[in-house]
Amino acid sequence: MTTLSFALKISLQQRVDVSPLTPDNLVGKSTGEIAAIELQAGNRKVRTDEIFTLSGDDTLNIVFKTASTKLDYIGKGNGKGVITVDGDAGAYLGFQLKGGIINVSGSVGAYAACEMRNGEINIGGNAGDFLGAALPGNKKGLQGGVVIVKGNVGERVGDHMRRGSILIEGNAGAYLGSRMTAGTIGVLGEVGAYPGYAMKRGTLLLIKAPAAIPSTFNDCGAHTLGFLPLLLKGFQSYNTQFGAMAEKVKRVRRYAGDMSGVGKGEILVVI
Template sequence: MSALTLTLKAEPRQRVDMRPLSAARELTPAEIAALKLWLGKRRRRVDELFTLEGDDTARLVLRGDCRKLDYIGRDARDLDITVEGNAGAYAGMGMRSGRLHVKGDADLFAACELRGGLVQIDGNAGNFLGAALPGDKRGMRGGIVLVKGDAGDRCGDQLRRGIILVEGNAGDYCGSRLIAGTIAVMGQVGKNPGYGLRRGTLLLWREPAVIPATYGDCGTHTLGFLPLWFAGLRHLDSRFADPANAFNRVHRYGGDLASVGRGEILVRAA
C-alpha cells in the first residue's frame, strides 16, 4: 500500500480548514475524496481541491503550496502526515498521537495544545509554537516538537508538559508562563526568556543578552540527569541526537520569582 497523496490543483485564494482530514485513518480514499472542507465561507469537496493518489489512509502526504491550509492534523490520532512544503496556521493543534512532518515552514500556533506524538518542522515556526490558544490556560500537554530552523515569539507559552526542541533561534518571551515541561534552544533567545515561568526548564546553549532580574543566580553545576535526557532524544533526526552536542555542566538561574518561582533557566557552561 502507498501513502494517500493529496496534491493541490491550484493555490487556494482563501484559507482552507483541513480538520476533517484528521479522521482519514477511519475512512476509505473514496470517502476522503467526498469530504467537504471550508474554503473561506464556502465548502468544497476534497477532490475539487486536490488530486488523490494512493490507498493507505493512515499515511497522508500533502503536496503543493500549502501555506493557506490551516489545522493540518488537528486532534489526529495515529496518523503519519507529511507536508512537502510550508504549512498554514495551527498545524498539529491538539494532536494526540502519530507524526506530523512539515518539510518547510509552519505558520503561527503550530503544535498548540499538542497532547502527544511528534511534530517536526524542518524550516521555521511562527509565533506561539506549542502554546495555549488565547483565553486558554494550558498549552502543549505532551509529545515532542522539533524545529530545525527558528521559532517566533512566545515559544511554549503556558507549556504544561512535553518537550520543545529548537535548533535555531527563538524570539522574545521564550518559555513565557511555562507551567512544566522543557524547552531547549541551541541558538539565541530574544528578550525576557522565561517570563512568568512557574515550573519547568528552559535549556539554552547560549547566554541570553539579559537574564531577567526576577531570577536568582544559583551558580554552576554538574547535573547527572542531563546525559540521560539527551540519550532519550537519540531516535530523532536532529542535532539534539548528536552526542557531540550533549553536556552536563550548566549555569543555573532559579525563578521566575515574580511567579511561583520553582522553575529554572539552564545555560550551557563554557
C-alpha cells in the same frame, strides 16, 4: 497500499481548514468518500477534490504535496499514523495532536503544536509565534510529545506549556517559555528578550547564553546536573542535534525564576 496523497491543484485565495484529512478520520473510507469530504475554505465549503488531486489509499500514511501556508489545522486531534507535508503549512499544525507523527519539510505558521497532548512533530523550516502554546484564554499549552524545529521560531513559544519537549535548532523569539508550567524547551541558537517570562516551573535549556538574563531570575550557580545526559540521551531516537549532545552537555549555570511569581522554573545555560 500506497501513500494517500493530497496534491494541491489550485492557487488558494482563502485559508482552508484541512482538519478532516487525518488518519483518524479517513480510516476505512474509500477514495470517493474522501474526495467528497467538505472542507471549510474562507466562508464557504468545498469538496476535497475541488482543491486537491487525490492518489493512493494508505490512510495511515498521508502526504500533502505542494502544500501551502494557507492550509490550517493539518493533523488536528489526530492520534495515529504519519502525516507528511511537502512544503510549508499554515497555522495550527498538529492542533491538540494526540499521537502519531507529523513531518513538515518547510515552515509553519503560528500556533503549531498548540495544546498538543502527545506524538511527534518535525518541522524542517521555521515556526511562527505561539509554538506549543495554549489558545488565548486556555491554561494548558503543549501537554506531551516532542516538537522539533530545525529553523527559527517566533515569540511566546511554549506559552502555558505543561509537559513535553520543544527542541529548537535555530533562534527563538522573545518571551520564550512564557507562563510555562512544566516541560522542557531547548534552544541551540540565540533567544530573544525576556526568556521565561512569568514562568512557574519547567526548564529552558539554552546552549548559548542570552543577551540578558531577566532580572526576575536569580543565579543559582554552575552545576553538573545528572539528569541532563539522561534527558538528551532520550532525544537520540529523534532527528535532532540535541540527541548527539548527551556526552557533551553536563555543566550548566542555573537561573531560577520567574521570582515575580511561583519561581520554580529554571533557565539552564550550558557553560
